[in-house]
Amino acid sequence: MAGMVQFAKMNGLGNEILVVDMRGRADFVLPEAAIALAGDKATAFDQIMAIHDPRIKGTDAYIDILNSDGSKAQSCGNGTRCVVQALGAETGKQIFTFQTVAGILNAREHEDGMISVDMGTPEFNWEKIPLGEEFRDTRMIELQVGPIDAPVLHSPSAVSMGNPHAVFWVDDDVNSYDLDRFGPLLESHPVFPERANISIARIRSRDELDLRTWERGAGLTRACGSAACAAAVSAARIGRTERRVTVNVPGGPLLIDWNEDNNKVTMTGPAEWEFSGQLDPSTGHWQPDAPQGENRA
Ligand SMILES: N[C@@H](CCC[C@H](N)C(=O)O)C(=O)O
Numbered sequence: 001m002a003g004m005v006q007f008a009k010m011n012g013l014g015n016e017i018l019v020v021d022m023r024g025r026a027d028f029v030l031p032e033a034a035i036a037l038a039g040d041k042a043t044a045f046d047q048i049m050a051i052h053d054p055r056i057k058g059t060d061a062y063i064d065i066l067n068s069d070g071s072k073a074q075s076c077g078n079g080t081r082c083v084v085q086a087l088g089a090e091t092g093k094q095i096f097t098f099q100t101v102a103g104i105l106n107a108r109e110h111e112d113g114m115i116s117v118d119m120g121t122p123e124f125n126w127e128k129i130p131l132g133e134e135f136r137d138t139r140m141i142e143l144q145v146g147p148i149d150a151p152v153l154h155s156p157s158a159v160s161m162g163n164p165h166a167v168f169w170v171d172d173d174v175n176s177y178d179l180d181r182f183g184p185l186l187e188s189h190p191v192f193p194e195r196a197n198i199s200i201a202r203i204r205s206r207d208e209l210d211l212r213t214w215e216r217g218a219g220l221t222r223a224c225g226s227a228a229c230a231a232a233v234s235a236a237r238i239g240r241t242e243r244r245v246t247v248n249v250p251g252g253p254l255l256i257d258w259n260e261d262n263n264k265v266t267m268t269g270p271a272e273w274e275f276s277g278q279l280d281p282s283t284g285h286w287q288p289d290a291p292q293g294e295n296r297a
Pocket residue numbers: 015046047067072073074075076077078079163164197215216217218221223224225226227
């Protein structure tokens with residue numbers, strides 16, 4: 001299907017997002033289009049959130065998520081907030097239900113502009129994360145970086161928030177680790193058959209964490225919402241924090257709240273609009289919208 005579609009360049013705490021309006025169409029944003037858009041400085045992004053017509057009753061949209069390497073992702077917390085802000089501005093609605101390949105997501109925009117997303121139920125079973133070998137206890141799995149007798153990073157917690165995550169715990173500054181170097185090696189380690197998002201986390205107190213993430217399919221990012229959720233539930237699971245924590249990512253703070261029934265992780269944070277345009281979902285060719293006030297033919 002030919003033709004341009006509308007998009008908005010947005011960000012969620014510096015996690016670079018393209019929200020692409022695919023409603024009314026049967027085609028998808030193709031991986032080659034994603035790679036072309038990611039390679040252009042003006043449209044460089046971490047995730048594309050492609051909004052499609054709802055597939056099931058009671059949902060507002062189906063969302064297809066692509067990483068900047070063209071691969072698909074099951075979940076994207078920061079991108080979901082961007083979709084809520086974009087659709088909220090269009091419709092005046094504040095409450096949304098989306099379907100993704102990982103299931104149903106409920107989200108709400110608050111009066112102050114902050115947006116909460118229910119990121120669903122964390123999965124700790126090794127086969128479902130998935131891990132490449134059996135680990136009965138995924139609170140700390142056997143995996144290390146560096147010399148066997150003095151590892152630089154070791155024993156990460158593993159969890160799926162719809163997408164696979166490994167969280168390495170450190171006691172010092174998360175910025176002092178060369179995540180640029182370890183990230184790509186760990187992302188594709190055989191213990192993660194579907195690759196994984198790799199994070200380094202420092203627990204500051206029972207209600208605050210610092211976090212940096214190397215994202216599967218996107219590399220180092222300024223924020224990763226699902227990783228913030230993964231770190232928060234993992235820290236609570238090993239007994240080092242409460243269930244409600246602030247997670248400081250390079251782009252700013254996210255509030256994460258894991259409910260007592262263990263089936264809901266609510267992430268709250270901002271979303272920001274940058275500019276809009278039209279793009280071709282099969283090639284990635286794009287053009288900006290005329291600035292407001294200019295005469296559009
Ligand atoms: N930035 C996202 C997570 C993106 C998906 C990830 N790279 C994957 O492939 O699983 C977020 O905010 O959650």
